[in-house]
Amino acid sequence: MTGEEHHDVVIVGGGAAGVNCALECFDIQLDTVLVEASATLGGQVSEILHSVRNVAAGRFADGRALQQALLESAEILGDRVRLSHPVTTVDVDARAVEVDGVRLSGRALVVATGTRKQYLEAAPDGAFGGDVTYQLEPVLPSFAGRDVAVIGGGDSGTLDALELARRGSSVKLIHRSPNLSARPDILRQLHDQPRIEDLAGWQLEAAQGAEQLEGIVLVRPSTGERRELAVQRLVVKIARTPNTQLFGGQLDLDRSGAVVVDRELRTSVAGVFAVGDVVAGAYPRVAAALGQGSLAARSVLHYLEGRS
Numbered sequence: 001m002t003g004e005e006h007h008d009v010v011i012v013g014g015g016a017a018g019v020n021c022a023l024e025c026f027d028i029q030l031d032t033v034l035v036e037a038s039a040t041l042g043g044q045v046s047e048i049l050h051s052v053r054n055v056a057a058g059r060f061a062d063g064r065a066l067q068q069a070l071l072e073s074a075e076i077l078g079d080r081v082r083l084s085h086p087v088t089t090v091d092v093d094a095r096a097v098e099v100d101g102v103r104l105s106g107r108a109l110v111v112a113t114g115t116r117k118q119y120l121e122a123a124p125d126g127a128f129g130g131d132v133t134y135q136l137e138p139v140l141p142s143f144a145g146r147d148v149a150v151i152g153g154g155d156s157g158t159l160d161a162l163e164l165a166r167r168g169s170s171v172k173l174i175h176r177s178p179n180l181s182a183r184p185d186i187l188r189q190l191h192d193q194p195r196i197e198d199l200a201g202w203q204l205e206a207a208q209g210a211e212q213l214e215g216i217v218l219v220r221p222s223t224g225e226r227r228e229l230a231v232q233r234l235v236v237k238i239a240r241t242p243n244t245q246l247f248g249g250q251l252d253l254d255r256s257g258a259v260v261v262d263r264e265l266r267t268s269v270a271g272v273f274a275v276g277d278v279v280a281g282a283y284p285r286v287a288a289a290l291g292q293g294s295l296a297a298r299s300v301l302h303y304l305e306g307r308s
Helices: 016-027 043-047 063-080 137-143 155-166 184-191 286-304
Strands: 003-012 032-035 052-055 058-060 087-091 096-099 102-111 147-151 170-175 196-200 203-209 213-220 225-229 233-236 272-274
Touching: 003 016, 003 096, 016 032, 016 043, 016 063, 016 286, 032 063, 032 102, 043 063, 052 063, 052 286, 058 063, 102 286, 137 155, 137 233, 147 155, 155 170, 155 184, 155 196, 155 233, 213 233, 272 286
Parallel strands: 003 032, 003 102, 102 272, 147 170, 147 233, 170 196
Antiparallel strands: 052 058, 087 096, 096 102, 203 213, 213 225
């Protein structure tokens, strides 16, 4: 290790929640440093390919436009932001992380590491000449009007199924759970859409074809039963997984690996807080992440002042 730095607050993760927490901490004059593994701020925001209308600060053409606004807001932080600085080790009890051989310790530590995509081994992204995708928007024209399987029973998967059905596709909606987990308003639309067949309790075992996708094999885990479907396209929209690899065994995590917090965003270790999509039960919306960032800063201040 080449050096050590001490700060009031160390924030790990530069998505919407982490940046907003850093801005709030800066505003209340706390010595703050934010470390981000990637070369830019924004986290998952840049992956949003549609317009963003549910952030009260403005309407954005897509995630990149929103990311640009976030970058402009973060300019005031200056060198308090360390980009391309992946954390290699964490000592939660000491509220310290190691980055590029430097130990950054804080009186408080904020975990804002977000989530990452999960991939199915049987369905690599872009396989069969692009007939398999994890992001529908860029390839929608070539999927429309085809026989399509969509894997995922949450909001994203069901919305993709609806969009495909509206564009003339015959859709098989496949999910492991006995019931869909999408919002009630989406479920009402699904029930009124005859082009969508709900296949509950199944999961993907294999995708078949040569240069193009010709079909998939499903398995029902409860019975071992198998079923083959002739489909021309496959969309995978399964749940993301929390980026908590470095925190296992140090913080209380739920079954999915997300960080368990209380209403003040305090974790199981005093002086350590978590915000954004990495939090157990998080509502994956930009506005929710921004709000949590501000709330965490207040909780950090209360902790540093001895009020919690």
